[in-house]
Amino acid sequence: MSALQHEDPRIADLVHKEARRLEETLDLIAAENHSPPAIMEALGSVFNTKTIEGYPGRRYHAGCVNADAVERLAISRAKALFTAEHANVQPHSGTSANLGVYFSVLDIGDRILSMTLSHGGHLSHGHPVSIAGKCFEIQHYGVDRETGLIDYEALTSQAKAFKPKMIVAGASSYPRLIDYEKIAETAASIQAHFMVDMAHVGGLVAARVIPSPVPVADFVTLTCYKTMMGGRGGIILCRKAFAKQIDKSVFPGCQGTSAVNSIAAKAVILKIAMGKPFAAIQEKTIDTAQALSERFIKKGYRVLTNGTDTHQVIIDVASRGSDAGLVEKALERSNIVLNRNVLPGDEQKPGAISGIRMGTAAMVARGMGRAEAGIVADLIDRVIIHVTRPEVILSVKKEVASLCHRFPVYQAPV
Numbered sequence: 001m002s003a004l005q006h007e008d009p010r011i012a013d014l015v016h017k018e019a020r021r022l023e024e025t026l027d028l029i030a031a032e033n034h035s036p037p038a039i040m041e042a043l044g045s046v047f048n049t050k051t052i053e054g055y056p057g058r059r060y061h062a063g064c065v066n067a068d069a070v071e072r073l074a075i076s077r078a079k080a081l082f083t084a085e086h087a088n089v090q091p092h093s094g095t096s097a098n099l100g101v102y103f104s105v106l107d108i109g110d111r112i113l114s115m116t117l118s119h120g121g122h123l124s125h126g127h128p129v130s131i132a133g134k135c136f137e138i139q140h141y142g143v144d145r146e147t148g149l150i151d152y153e154a155l156t157s158q159a160k161a162f163k164p165k166m167i168v169a170g171a172s173s174y175p176r177l178i179d180y181e182k183i184a185e186t187a188a189s190i191q192a193h194f195m196v197d198m199a200h201v202g203g204l205v206a207a208r209v210i211p212s213p214v215p216v217a218d219f220v221t222l223t224c225y226k227t228m229m230g231g232r233g234g235i236i237l238c239r240k241a242f243a244k245q246i247d248k249s250v251f252p253g254c255q256g257t258s259a260v261n262s263i264a265a266k267a268v269i270l271k272i273a274m275g276k277p278f279a280a281i282q283e284k285t286i287d288t289a290q291a292l293s294e295r296f297i298k299k300g301y302r303v304l305t306n307g308t309d310t311h312q313v314i315i316d317v318a319s320r321g322s323d324a325g326l327v328e329k330a331l332e333r334s335n336i337v338l339n340r341n342v343l344p345g346d347e348q349k350p351g352a353i354s355g356i357r358m359g360t361a362a363m364v365a366r367g368m369g370r371a372e373a374g375i376v377a378d379l380i381d382r383v384i385i386h387v388t389r390p391e392v393i394l395s396v397k398k399e400v401a402s403l404c405h406r407f408p409v410y411q412a413p414v
């Protein structure tokens with residue numbers, strides 16, 4: 001009997017059920033992944049209880065010798081992997097990393113230009129409900145309605161008129177490469193700082209299968225648990241000139257003690273990401289997404305931007321007469337999880353959510369690829385067409401179960 005089972009059988013039971021749910025579920029949530037067992041071990045290690053404040057060699061508590069070594073390793077690996085001049089590995093999340101950047105060089109009331117939420121941006125880029133939205137003056141840019149691609153001309157004109165102190169690129173829901181050079185040029189032309197939030201595509205960048213924003217951006221943030229595969233938390237990369245401001249902004253500015261177990265997990269994934277198997281996974285993640293997208297196009301769906309360069313595939317289900325919320329729920333009953341997604345244009349129809357967003361990172365982490373993408377698209381299509389028919393949902397669930405059985409997430413209990 002494990003200590004957890006002994007101490008709290010109800011939580012132990014839920015952990016066991018969650019492990020089973022993961023094994024039996026096809027995870028297409030673009031913001032999720034399956035972390036390697038080494039990451040789980042680091043997260044559950046004794047570092048969980050160490051309290052640290054400050055930075056290696058400059059702590060506010062004693063007993064940090066091993067924690068210092070962990071953080072130094074994570075920093076040096078992050079700098080090496082992403083060819084960055086400085087790295088801060090303490091942010092608890094992607095949002096904390098973004099706040100760390102904003103408060104490093106901006107004052108309350110300063111202007112930020114970022115992508116609008118309904119076109120793929122993130123809450124932390126200054127949505128009115130977020131702390132960034134409350135502290136800064138925000139304007140948003142968006143995508144071209146026809147192509148679904150960022151309208152760079154409009155972005156530049158808007159930047160010249162609005163004169164923000166920072167331009168933010170990067171998105172939660174955008175399947176194409178972003179032209180970082182072009183936005184960097186615009187930022188330079190108005191003396192604005194340029195930040196890229198590569199939360200979603202950090203793993204693809206680490207593996208060098210898509211271009212890196214690091215050479216052209218002043219600040220780059222990422223989350224470690226999406227394509228990066230490394231468990232929760234965020235990282236900030238920046239130019240040396242901003243190193244002191246960033247560190248001060250993260251601690252004591254935005255956070256208190258940092259999570260050493262999480263920093264250890266970051267160090268582990270940064271090491272794993274330097275290897276060839278990680279690069280192969282990231283390459284396969286894009287290939288699998290492209291196969292998924294091709295299949296949906298073949299079936300007559302409107303796929304946003306007509307394809308993908310990343311792990312994301314976004315399709316319009318409203319144009320097929322389906323309700324994205326109902327589709328999400330029916331798919332969950334079939335053991336396929338993904339999320340309904342606002343599409344560009346939905347903002348003009350109050351309450352409308354027309355799309356579903358899929359990501360292939362977790363599929364590929366458990367060994368699936370191009371061949372399975374075709375099967376998965378067919379299963380999703382069946383549920384969309386027969387969204388109110390329980391017998392269809394049940395038959396899809398059985399097929400998902402046999403597919404998942406062929407590709408276990410963890411060979412042994414973690």
Ligand SMILES: Cc1ncc(COP(=O)(O)O)c(C=O)c1O
Pocket residue numbers: 031092093094095096121122124170171172173197198199200223233
């Ligand atoms: C682009 C982007 N930035 C930031 C975040 C926030 O990360 P977290 O939820 O870890 O704060 C997300 C989360 O999905 C994201 O997609």
